[in-house]
Amino acid sequence: MESEDTKKIQEMKTDLNLLLECLKYQMDNPFSQKEALVTIHSICQQNSNAGVYFREIGGLMFVRNLAKSSEHSMVKEAALYTLGAVAEQNVYCQQTLCTSELFEDLTWFLSNNDSNTNLKRMSVYVILVLVSNNRTGQTLVRETGCITVLTQLFRTVLSKYELNLSDKNVFQSYQLWSSVCSTLCVCVNNPQNDENQMLCCSLFPHANDWLINCITPEVIRPVCSFIGLTLANNTFVQKYFISVGGLDVLSQVLVQLESDSHKTVSSAKLAVVVTKTVDACIADNPTFGVILSKYQIVSKLLTLLLHESLDSGEKFSIILTLGHCTEDCEENQYDLFKNNGLPLMIQALTESQSEELNKAATFVLHNCKKITEKLCLSLGEYSFDENEKQLEDINMKEKNLEEYWKKAKEILHRIEQLEREGNEEKIQREKYKDNVSSMNINIENTLKHLHGDSIGKGPEAEDKDKSQSRKLPSCKSHGILTTACTNDHQMKTLLKSTDPFDACYRESGQNKTLYKADSSYSQNLHERTNFEKKNSVSQSSDHVFKPPIPVVKNRKQELPVTDPFTLCSDIINKEVITFLATDSHSKMLKYRCSEILLTPRRRRQLSSESTTSGGITRTEGCGSCSQIPQADQRLQA
Structure with a gap:
């Protein structure tokens, strides 16, 4: 088996050496050079080590110079395509190519009017590869002025809002424009780059125009990705986007897509994409949720949540957005209440197996707790001059929601109970530390007494030692600290940290249990306490908070003893x-x-x-x- 692998590696090296020689000695034959470059690309795609060897023999730099110096456009395109593929497969090749000289060459290709659309596409592809997951590349793309050229392409490549993708020229222009959107996304994100975000926010008005005039998946998806990543975790850029009417535009598009979702599944899926972008706008500025109340976004999201085609991840995105909408906006809280949002949140808590979705629903319940209690208390405060029919409608809604609200109160009561238990356990944990310290001191005194003072003692001394040992304090099992996101501040902090554009919405903060024990006796008491605690919590609360997993840390080390x-x-x-x-x-x-x-x-x-x-x-x-x-x-x- 090893001989076969060695043979394949040797064949790969031989092929790359021959292909490099072909490139060098076929300078007058662009077709042969293009075929050689395509073959090199194929070999490097199949074997990641091939790119490393190609770099070692000088092939990578030769192809880079070939892309710059060749007079034939097809050779330039093939050379750039090969560079991008090799850099995408191997990080060392990416670092070798990530130079200001190459970015300047790529900028020249993009700004040159003589460059055809395909050459520009290949240039954008190389930029995307060099900048992805690379802060050095993000810095160079800004310092060389390359990002400025990319923003200009975003504005000018597509001149018409009505796209006829069946036309070959329009389709090629759309592919270039879409590649530019993707490249701008990696320029501002992963890692997040505040300076590049500030540069790209100048495109927001143009992006708004696209959203208003062309509500199609081919435009909505790349534009929403660009907007969402450009303003993610950046309050200044978020405020600027809202100041130019971006949140209003997104709301209008969401209303239209939700209306169309009853006819087509694609509209429902596209509405979720817009929902994520809305969430990115208000996640760090929940007070701007009042803008959404003008378009009754909460009721639209609740209707969208019932769509059968949506999966758990998409429903989580909707509920998380509802949480940020209702966080500091009573108008949205009331909209959620009167549109039967409370039963939907209870249903999500009782039926869903997703821990993230359950936490998002709990977040919404926390936000709407005060407004719901306020509405319940204000039922009898209507004047007699009020329209009786309106009052009856409100009373009917209150009666229909009464059963669900009782369930919500039970869940919230359990959340508060867990919160109080957590605070009590913090206090008990501090007492436990003090008890353990005093116990250790007493044990040391006892040991000294046993080792030193017991020599030559009779039965009376032994009885005294025994009575002393009975006076030692017993160990109490208070070493458990369960951290649960049960209060408003903790829940908001947890859910704010969730990136709305993460496909899996990984949870940033998991419940953790800190358990410290100095002996097996503490471990036994911990198990007993855990058993009693499990019996005290009902099964309903398990949908919100899963019991933490204890981690036992035994710091005691046994040393070899000879004496x-x-x-x-x-x-x-x-x-x-x-x-x-x-x-x-x-x-x-x-x-x-x-x-x-x-x-x-x-x-x-x-x-x-x-x-x-x-x-x-x-x-x-x-x-x-x-x-x-x-x-x-x-x-x-």
């Missing part, structure tokens, strides 16, 4: 920590220690005496320590 007295001390230490609670445990401690130190003959003698007297005489135990020198001599022998 018999030290060995006895170590055993005493273990036994005191583990069995200090009862008298029988103290007896077991003494006699286990004495058995280690006594000779076999003495053990048999004690066994005989035990049989005769019905018990072991306490004066023969560890207290006298008369057998220690004798045991030491035997161990040394």
Whole structure:
């Protein structure tokens, strides 16, 4: 098997060497050079190590110079395509090509009027590869002025809002424009680049025009991706986008797509894309949610949430957006209440198996808790001059929602209960630390007493030691700290950290359990406490908060012991920590220690005496320590 792999590697190296020679000696034959470049691209796509070897033999830099110096457009396009493919497969090749000289050449290709559309597409592709996941590339694309040319292409490549993609020329222009959108996205995101975001926000008015005039998937998806990533986690850019009417435009598009979603599934899917963009606008500025109330976005989102074609991830995006809409806006909170949003959130909590979706629904319930209680208290405050029919409608809605609100109160009550338990456990945990510290001090004193003061003591001294050991404080299991996002601030912080453009919406903050134990006794008490806590929480709350997984950390290290007295001390230490609670445990401690130190003959003698007297005489135990020198001599022998 190894010989076959070695053979393939050798063949790959031979092929690349021959192809490089072909490129060098076929300068007057552009067709041969193009075929050689396509073959090199194919080899590097199949084997990531091929790009590394091609770089080592100087092929990468030769192709780069060929793209710049060749007089034939087809050779330039093939050379750029090969460079992009090799850099995409191997990060070392990406770093080699990421130079200001190459970015300047690519900028010249994009700004040159003689460059055809395909050459520009290949140039944009190379820029995208060099900038992806590369802050150095993001910096160079800005410093060389390349990003300025890209923004200009975004404005000018497509001149008409009505796209006829069946036309070959229009389709090629659209492909270039779409590639420009993708490249601008990587210029501002992953990693996030604030300076590039500031440069790209100048395109927002033009993006708004596209959204208004061309509501098609081919335009909505790339434009929404560009907007969402450009303003993500940047409050200044978000405010600018809202100031130029961007949130109003998104709201209008969302209303139209939601209306069309009853006819076509694609409109529902596209409405979710716009929803994510809306969420990115208000995630860090929830006060701007009042703009959405003008377009009754909450009711539209609730209707969209019932669409059968949506999966769990898409529903999560909608509920998360509802959470940010209702966070600091009473108008949106009331809209959610009167449009039966409360039953939908309860249904999401009880039926969904997604922990992220459940947390998003809980977030919405927290936001609407105060407004719901306020509405319930204000039912009797209507004047008699009020339209009776309107009052009856409101009362009917209240009665229909009463059952759901009871369930919501139960869930919120459990959330608050868990929150109080968490606070109590914090206090108990601090007490536990103090108890453990005092316990350790007492144990050390006891050990010193056992090791040093017990030599030469009689039965009375041993009884005193025993009574002292009974006075040691017992260990309480308060070492559990369950962190749950139950209050408003914690829930908002958790859900704000979720990137609305992450396909999986990975949870940024998982519930964690910190468990610290200094002995097996603490571990047993922890298990008992965990069992009691599980019994105290009903099954309904498990949909919101899953029980944390305990992590046991035992910091104690056992060191090799050669001295018999030290060995006895170590055993005493273990036994005191583990069995200090009862008298029988103290007896077991003494006699286990004495058995280690006594000779076999003495053990048999004690066994005989035990049989005769019905018990072991306490004066023969560890207290006298008369057998220690004798045991030491035997161990040394």
